[in-house]
Amino acid sequence: xxxxxLQSNNCAMEIRRxxxxxxxxxxxxxxxxxxxxQAMTPGTIAENFNSSRxxxxxxxxxxxxxxxxxxxxxxxxxxxHLNPEKMKEIDQFIEPFRKMWDERFNKLEAIMKNYKK
Amino acid sequence: MEKxxxxxxxxxxxxxxxxxxxDLPVELLFKAYVEPEIVAQWMGTKVVKLENKKHGGWxxxxxxxxxxxxxxxxxAIHDFVPNEKIVRTFEMDNxxxxxxxxxxxxxxxxxxxxxxxxxxxxxxxxxxxxxxxLPFAQGLNMAHNKLEEIVTNLK
Numbered sequence: 723x724x725x726x727x728l729q730s731n732n733c734a735m736e737i738r739r740x741x742x743x744x745x746x747x748x749x750x751x752x753x754x755x756x757x758x759x760q761a762m763t764p765g766t767i768a769e770n771f772n773s774s775r776x777x778x779x780x781x782x783x784x785x786x787x788x789x790x791x792x793x794x795x796x797x798x799x800x801x802x803h804l805n806p807e808k809m810k811e812i813d814q815f816i817e818p819f820r821k822m823w824d825e826r827f828n829k830l831e832a833i834m835k836n837y838k839k
Numbered sequence: 840m841e842k843x844x845x846x847x848x849x850x851x852x853x854x855x856x857x858x859x860x861x862d863l864p865v866e867l868l869f870k871a872y873v874e875p876e877i878v879a880q881w882m883g884t885k886v887v888k889l890e891n892k893k894h895g896g897w898x899x900x901x902x903x904x905x906x907x908x909x910x911x912x913x914x915a916i917h918d919f920v921p922n923e924k925i926v927r928t929f930e931m932d933n934x935x936x937x938x939x940x941x942x943x944x945x946x947x948x949x950x951x952x953x954x955x956x957x958x959x960x961x962x963x964x965x966x967x968x969x970x971x972x973l974p975f976a977q978g979l980n981m982a983h984n985k986l987e988e989i990v991t992n993l994k
Contacts, residue, residue, distance in 0.1 A: 804842040816846055818970050820857075824844035827859045827955075834867045 741808065744788045749773065750781050754804060756788060761794070761801040848971070853964050855971075857957040865953035869922045869945050884910070892919050897927065914938065922947075929959075936969070937962035 744750055753767055768778040783800060785791045792803045848855040861868050885897040893916065901910035911932035918926035930938035930952040942958040953964050955982055961967040 783842060816848060816971055819846055820846045821943075823846070823857055823859070826881060827844055827861070830871045831861050833877060833880050834861075834863050834871050837867055837870065839861075 741788050741790065744784055744790055747781070749778075751784060752786055753778070753781055757791065757802050758804045761803045763799050763801055767802065848967070851964055853962065853967050854958055855967060855968060857959070858954065860948065860952060860954045863953055864938070864951055865901065865922050865945050865947040866954045872879075872925060872943070875877070875922075889917055892916065895919065914941075931992060952984045 745754065749771065752771070756762060756767060756770060764775075764779055764782055767782065770773045771778055782791065785800070786793065789805055789808045790807045794801050794803065844857065844859045846855060846857055847905040863871075871881060871896040873889070873891045875889045876947060878884075878889065882899065882973070884899040885898050886933045889895075896913065897916060899911070900908055903909050912929060913932060914928040914930055916925065916927045917936040924945065925941075927941050927942040927943070928938045929941055930936075933952045940960040942960075944956040944958075946954040946956070948954055959970075961970060
């Protein structure tokens with residue numbers, strides 16, 4: 723229970739940031755475009771990449787935590803689907819714009835702190 | 840946690856307001872905008888020209904790792920009041936995109952904190968929309984790589 727709570731909380735707390743971080747990675751974007759076409763098992767997803775199965779499942783985990791992927795169970799297999807609702811959130815393109823400035827300003831702040839007496 | 844950088848963009852308007860509070864005295868925040876070598880660091884660009892005065896001009900140039908210029912921008916400085924405000928235009932070279940007008944206001948909150956309010960005025964609602972979409976459309980990945988590069992260099 724606690725583990726589950728922590729895991730979901732992890733993304734819930736930083737959901738807005740994480741959705742964009744999730745799609746900033748090229749492998750994760752590729753995973754999203756794969757499952758957009760059809761639901762896939764982790765194994766089938768991994769077959770499309772040169773990376774290790776472990777690396778891919780880490781990416782899948784991040785995408786799931788941010789609710790970009792849904793999973794359904796069919797027999798012994800888990801299938802991942804694209805969550806269209808969450809993808810809509812990405813359409814709110816103002817967030818990347820804000821984030822770009824935020825990162826810039828964070829850098830400015832970090833640099834200028836060195837000038838403090 | 841409240842976001843440090845906020846964007847206020849009302850529908851159907853051709854301006855937007857970016858605000859940010861800094862854990863910096865206003866003098867240091869302002870300094871980050873006027874010292875070319877500091878601007879270069881946080882903007883991630885080469886500062887070709889930066890004339891901090893009324894009717895001055897500025898020019899930035901960004902190159903990729905291979906030295907190819909990927910981004911050039913320039914503008915005129917219309918007003919310059921140390922530790923208070925900068926009014927300037929911003930235009931990208933070689934891109935058919937109308938210049939924008941920027942009002943930067945620097946405010947002291949306490950001796951150790953300050954606030955920047957940046958109002959950007961675009962030629963039209965459509966121009967604002969295009970600008971907003973840019974980081975999402977193309978910059979996201981690039982900015983990410985760039986950031987990683989800088990952070991790695993800092994180590």
